[in-house]
Amino acid sequence: MRPSRLVLAFCLGCLASAAASGAAPTRMPALIPMPARVELGGGRVAVDPARLRAEGAEAERVAAFFSDLLRRSGQADAAPGAGATITFTLAPAADGPREGYRLHADAAGVRVEAATEAGLFYGAVTLWQLLDAEGRMPAVAIEDAPRFAWRGLMLDSARHLQSVEEIKSLLDAMALHKLNVFHWHLTDDQGWRIEIRRYPRLTEVGGCRIPAGDGGRDPATGTPRPYCGWYTQDQVREVVAYASARHITVVPEIEMPGHAQAAVAAYPALGSVAGPTAVSSDWGVHPYLFNVEEETLAFLENVLAEVIELFPGRYIHVGGDEAFKRQWENSPAVQARMRALGVEDETALQSWFMARIERFLVAHERRLIGWDEILEGGLPAEATVMSWRGTEGGIEAAEQGHDVVMAPSSELYLDYLQTDLPGEPPGRPSIIDLQQVYAFEPVPAALSAAEARHIVGVQANTWTEHLRSFDRVQHAMFPRAAALAEVAWSPKDERDFAAFRARLPAQLERYRALGLGYAHTPFSVRVEVDDRDADAARVRLSNPLGFEDIRYTLDGSAPDADSRRYTGAFDLAPPAELRAAVFDQGSPLAPPVARRIDAASRLRRDEEHLAMCSDSLTLRLEDDGPADGPRAIFNVDIFDPCWEWKDAPLAEARAVRVRAGRIPYYFQLAQDEGNRRVRPAATEHGELQLHAGCDGPELARIALPAGPAADGFATLETALPAGTGSGDLCLFFTGDTRPTIWVLDRVELVPGR
Incomplete structure (x- = not known):
């Protein structure tokens, strides 16, 4: 089964028949990500969620997942009487991609078929999105498979730690977006978050820091209050197993040779400068580098040996970014080691360092992936590049015949603010809005067809310096992860932001049904007040995503679908208590914003x-x-x-x-x-x-x-x-x-x- 271009193909005979009978034509379902090919029939199919048939152990697991998803979203009891049966069928001999599936629904029943359990799983996700609250769905035929094999989301647990249950809820959300790689950033200057049994001080010392300012002092005594936490190996295995059940591969990141301050704080002999240091409470780029002595390389290999035992996936991420070489330049021991190795400069030394680590990983049937700085000085033979400083590094790596995951900070860093509205939580500079994520094209036009095949996927990254709570993590990720999902899954030529935006309100309903936190700001109202004239204020309202149905009141009451509709800038005489909200099909998309406009607010x-x-x-x-x-x-x-x-x-x-x-x-x-x-x-x-x-x-x-x-x-x-x-x-x-x-x-x- 090879997916064709996205065909929003209606069954004209069925529609004609529906029209003749007075039935309303079925509109295109609000699926995210949009499948590769959708053909709509006429009318709707009543489904009984209790009538599930699964053929084989793999299909039974998918059916159980689907049933649980219906329960969690409140749809398990939605059957209108005797509905159709849902059948999940694994067909290993079927011709098609590993993650592809077919879904067919008509009056005779619903059938989901795939060559692999992963494909069947994604078919179940699509089926869940098709069902409405009454247990009905459109008559439809879907043929689907992802555009990219690597559809990733990264979470930084080194700066701020998330609980295992929070990680699991994120994995659940990833599965519902058909994202399949969880890149877990576990070590950095501000914390070492994974238990390594051979080196307990990595977590005992490296897993704790004293936050800057009042946050690092006990309010009652004024004594230091450390921020500590890490994942035990049992917890890591629990997360990996949970992800695997959702067809998500966990890729751990163990940073080297830079971003090493927490490790050096635990074991000072690993560092490139003399003397102890502390785990950092600062954000930004730090100077600490691992040295390149044999004892340190043996240490890192021992760490990686335990990591390999915990993570069965093919890839191990070793960082390689922002390793500024001042400590190596100033270290007599490092300089002597360079002369002994015949390495001409510090950039070449990092390349030698990565090649050494790659040999170890290859010997253990793993593959090295690192940030695009690993290109500098020469790339290890089998390395994969994650391009974050734009797409240039990815282009260079693909031209050299290396696989690439595109993750540019300019489009896919989710800790950047989503809007310019006041309700945004703390975050990094500039704005990466939903439109910008959706518009990103992972395969640069500069690549030849052969080179383009090395672009294996796309990933969005969520760094947590400013995301102190999991609520903020969810705000950063969603709904931008929905845009990422469509970039990663759907055919390039059929992506259309206006159509995607029209499907977003249904996605928000799914988020709410599952208790998934998401950003309200993209669906909120931007209020601009020109109050230079003391007697009359000019008010303009807009929405960051371009939703046009904005309703407002001026007496402090909550706006509803019958409130005054905004049609253009208007003048009002202060004082006024403005409240405004964006609506879609009569329902608000976010809580209303409030703005007091009077003599005091003017000054x-x-x-x-x-x-x-x-x-x-x-x-x-x-x-x-x-x-x-x-x-x-x-x-x-x-x-x-x-x-x-x-x-x-x-x-x-x-x-x-x-x-x-x-x-x-x-x-x-x-x-x-x-x-x-x-x-x-x-x-x-x-x-x-x-x-x-x-x-x-x-x-x-x-x-x-x-x-x-x-x-x-x-x-x-x-x-x-x-x-x-x-x-x-x-x-x-x-x-x-x-x-x-x-x-x-x-x-x-x-x-x-």
Whole structure:
């Protein structure tokens, strides 16, 4: 069974017959990812979920999974009387791809057939999506198989740990998106999260760090409070088995030669510099590298031997990224080792290092995969490249005859923010929205047909520096994982974002039925208020995904499907309590947003409604306290902490009042350190300076206190010079205040000229 192009082919005779009988034509089902070929018949088929027939042990396992999925989504008892039977059939002799399947439903019953259990499993997922709440589905014939063999999702458990149950829930979600590779990032500078029995200090020491600031202190005693956690080998086996039952391969990542600080903290002799270190509480790029002595290589091989026993999949990910060579350059021992090996420079040394590790993996019937930096200095013979710094590394590797998984940070890093709306949680700079994920094409046009065959798949990565809770992990992943799934599974030429968007509301219903967390922000309302005129505010509403049915109220009541529909920008006379939500077929897609528009809001801006002056490296950062529970969130450009209020009504104000917070500066920037802009301070603790525009004259400055008040904030107020006219207001803090940094929380103009 070889899938053809996606054919949204309706059975015209069936439709004509349905029309003659007065039945409504069946519309295309909201499947994600869309199958390779769909042919719709006329009418709908009533299915009895209790009437399952499975032929063979593999089919019985799939039927049991399907039955449990119906139970978990509340559809197990949806049969309208005597419905049709569902039959799962394994047909090993069938011609077709390993993960392909056929699904056929008509009045005689529903049949799912595949050559392998994996294909049958994916057919069951499609069948589940086809069934409605009443146990009915369209008459349909589907012939389907994935475009790529590697359909991956990566989770970083090194920076913040997730429980085994949370990992399992993620694997469940992956299976329902037909994603089949779980890349598990288990070691890094901030934590070693996998038990290695031969080296217990890797978890006893490397599995704990003291978080920066108040988060690392006991609120009652002020003593250090470590953040600890790791997975036992029994827990790892449990996760691997759970994934395997869902036809997901777990690919572990053990970082080397860089991102090694947690390991070096546990066993200092592994490092390239003398002396002990601690597990890092900072984010960013760290200098620690494993040395290249035989004892260290033997250590890494012993670690990998235990990893191989735990993970039966073909691939072991060994990192290889961001291994900046300063420690190797400054180490006499490393330099002597290079001379003994006849290696000319540190880049070639990393290539030698990876080739040595690859030989060990190949001898144990495993295959090395690493980030695209492993290309530098020469690629090991059988290595696979995961291209994250754009697609260029993937192109180079494919041209050399190596397999490639495309995972560029510019399109597929899910810890980047999804929208520019205020409701986004902490995250990394810039925005990767749903449209951008969906538009990514894994096979570059620059490759020949033979080279293109080396693009074995595509993967999205979720780093967790700023994702302290599993709720935030889910927000980052979903619904962007749905877009990834369609990129990875569906035929290239048939991808259409407008059609995908139309199917998303049904996907959200599935998420809710299974209790899967997802981001509401893509389905929320962007509110833009032009309040330069004190007597009339101009309001514009929009949705990041382009959903057009926006309903709103102005009296503070919750909007519903009968509320006023937004048709274009409108004026209102303050005060007003605006509430707005996006609707689809009469149902809201996200909770309503609320915005108070009055005289006070006109003279106040929270940090999320201010612009960054240069936007060099803007992050959405969380405060360090309280130790437990919700924390304040700030937008800050860590390269140039400077905020701008455009068109501020300064002429109406006699003073400016600022609420500023202070958070730890927990970043290591390696070669980017020189890009930080530090404005000179004139007083001991620096100042808050106010300028008329970022390049304009100084309006005022306020000396900063030694620290914030007990609540973590400082309130600063200064008079404006007489004659100050309205215009852009620029605010920044002077001085290098590390290990902390001041951030802006709120700016208020004090009226009364």
